[in-house]
Amino acid sequence: VMLILVALFGILSTVVGQRMAARAMVPIKSSYLKQQQFVADASHELRTPLAVLKSSIDVLDLEEGDRLSDVSQLVLADMKDEVQSMSKLVADLLTLARSDSGGVDLYLQPFDLVSTAEQIVRLRQSLAQEKGIELALDAPSPLSLTGDQERIKQLLAILLDNALAYTPSGGRVRVAVTAEHTSNGMVRTAVVCVEDTGIGIPLEDQERIFERFYRVEAARTRAVGGTGIGLAIARWIVEAHKGMIEVQSDPGTGSTFTVRLPVRK
Numbered sequence: 001v002m003l004i005l006v007a008l009f010g011i012l013s014t015v016v017g018q019r020m021a022a023r024a025m026v027p028i029k030s031s032y033l034k035q036q037q038f039v040a041d042a043s044h045e046l047r048t049p050l051a052v053l054k055s056s057i058d059v060l061d062l063e064e065g066d067r068l069s070d071v072s073q074l075v076l077a078d079m080k081d082e083v084q085s086m087s088k089l090v091a092d093l094l095t096l097a098r099s100d101s102g103g104v105d106l107y108l109q110p111f112d113l114v115s116t117a118e119q120i121v122r123l124r125q126s127l128a129q130e131k132g133i134e135l136a137l138d139a140p141s142p143l144s145l146t147g148d149q150e151r152i153k154q155l156l157a158i159l160l161d162n163a164l165a166y167t168p169s170g171g172r173v174r175v176a177v178t179a180e181h182t183s184n185g186m187v188r189t190a191v192v193c194v195e196d197t198g199i200g201i202p203l204e205d206q207e208r209i210f211e212r213f214y215r216v217e218a219a220r221t222r223a224v225g226g227t228g229i230g231l232a233i234a235r236w237i238v239e240a241h242k243g244m245i246e247v248q249s250d251p252g253t254g255s256t257f258t259v260r261l262p263v264r265k
């Protein structure tokens with residue numbers, strides 16, 4: 001996936017570069033907008049061939065799966081994984097490109113943050129078990145929040161998937177949902193912490209991990225397939241909800257990501 005990505009961005013930047021060179025007099029802002037549009041269009045166009053590829057692989061598996069040799073079955077499984085990662089990446093790129101141009105609408109509605117977190121945690125229990133990680137949710141009482149529930153789910157999933165990915169077997173991951181109150185007892189802020197006992201993040205990288213495509217020390221994280229886009233999307237979702245996200249981490253001890261979201265009533 002990374003090779004395809006690099007090639008894709010090579011082509012994208014060459015094409016964009018040529019376009020920009022050809023119109024050197026175009027104001028910077030306008031070429032930037034065009035570049036955003038280009039990334040949005042390219043990601044959008046890539047979705048259809050990927051969907052076709054995915055269903056072709058599924059058909060092949062269904063019709064011929066039993067008759068394939070062990071090696072071919074492994075190849076098919078790898079292809080499935082790669083197409084899935086690529087589809088996720090393309091969807092993420094599209095989200096970021098659209099968010100740049102303010103083209104993503106949030107569907108705001110009141111929902112319970114605690115049951116949403118419960119669902120996201122429940123869906124990952126078997127993965128955590130497989131990896132030998134203890135996964136727990138700590139959320140004492142329901143907490144109503146006005147926000148885009150699907151985006152908040154995506155945010156929790158990004159943080160939780162990272163915690164599980166960067167924590168070795170035998171570790172712990174804990175999600176905590178709490179509320180902060182004003183002096184008259186009204187809920188003012190919802191606070192979500194995703195805490196792990198994983199490999200941690202060096203201080204000098206802590207600011208940069210929220211940048212697009214930034215990954216800490218390629219060698220160390222290479223074993224974990226990732227693209228460096230997740231936290232950029234997480235930050236966008238939090239900021240679109242007028243919240244804040246921060247990380248505290250000690251290499252070798254673990255990391256805690258804290259999200260604070262205003263509770264709009």
Ligand code: ADP
Pocket residue numbers: 158162163166196198199200201209214215216217221225226227228229230231232255
């Ligand atoms: P990805 O995980 O796909 O590489 P992200 O944007 O989600 O991309 O994260 C960026 C980088 O931040 C990761 O590559 C990893 O180096 C680091 N990181 C994120 N979450 C954690 C975590 N819980 N523990 C350790 N490192 C992390």
